[in-house]
Amino acid sequence: MITVRPARAEDAEALPQIEQSAGESFLAIPELAWLADGDNISAERHRTLIAAGACWVAADEEGRPAGFLSAGIEGDALHIWELDVRLDRQGQGFGRALLERAVADARxxxxxxxxxxxxxxxxxNAPFYRKFGFRILEGAEIDRRLASLLEDEVEHGMPSDQRCAMRLDLR
Known part of the structure; x- marks a missing residue:
């Protein structure tokens, strides 16, 4: 059983470890394996995102956080900053439950x-989100905010030809 609830300040310390565990999935992709050792969002940043009210935790049967989704309101959109599920809980519906909750909240x-x-x-990544109706934005569809985020990612070592911005229209 998966329980999705709003993240609480006391969850912030556990979230970087969940992100680290989730990142180990990239070890299966040689050219992206370096991401398994990448920087995680700090507990302090998580506390800020949690206080803004658009972050959720998916808890396992024992009530322990197994995954989280951190987002923020950016203009007229809910922007997902991070969606992670502990490696040992991936493929069990935690990510789906978190995404469904975030979309419902945005609506x-x-x-x-x-x-x-x-x-x-x-x-x-993108193939997962496509199942929920997200589409990859191309060219002029990519607004200034998303273009800036993609540029920042490239500056931090992400391969530009492999990154994309996605959008799920709610109206």
Whole structure:
């Protein structure tokens, strides 16, 4: 049984470890294996995102956080900053439950869209989001905010040809 609830300040310390565990999935992709040792969002940043009210935790049967989704309101969109599930709990519906909760929250808030940046071909990235109706934005569809995020990712070592911005229209 998966329980999705709003993240609480006391969850912030556990979230970087979940992100680290989730990152180990990249070890299966040689050219992206370096991401398994990448920088994680700090507990302090998580506390800031949690306080803003658009972060959720998926807890396992014992009530322990197994995954999280951190987002923020950016103009008329809910922007997903991070969605991670502990490596040992991947493929069990935690990510799906978190994404469904975030989309429902964005609808409740009357937002126009949910956005994110991710890898085009990594199975648990763009192909996962496409199952929920997200589409990859191309060319002029990529607004200034998303273009800036993609540029920042490239500056931090992400391969530009493998990254994309995605959007789920809610209106």
């Amino acid at each position: 409740r808030r009357g937002l126009a869209a949910v956005t994110l940046t991710t890898f085009r071909a990594v199975p648990w």
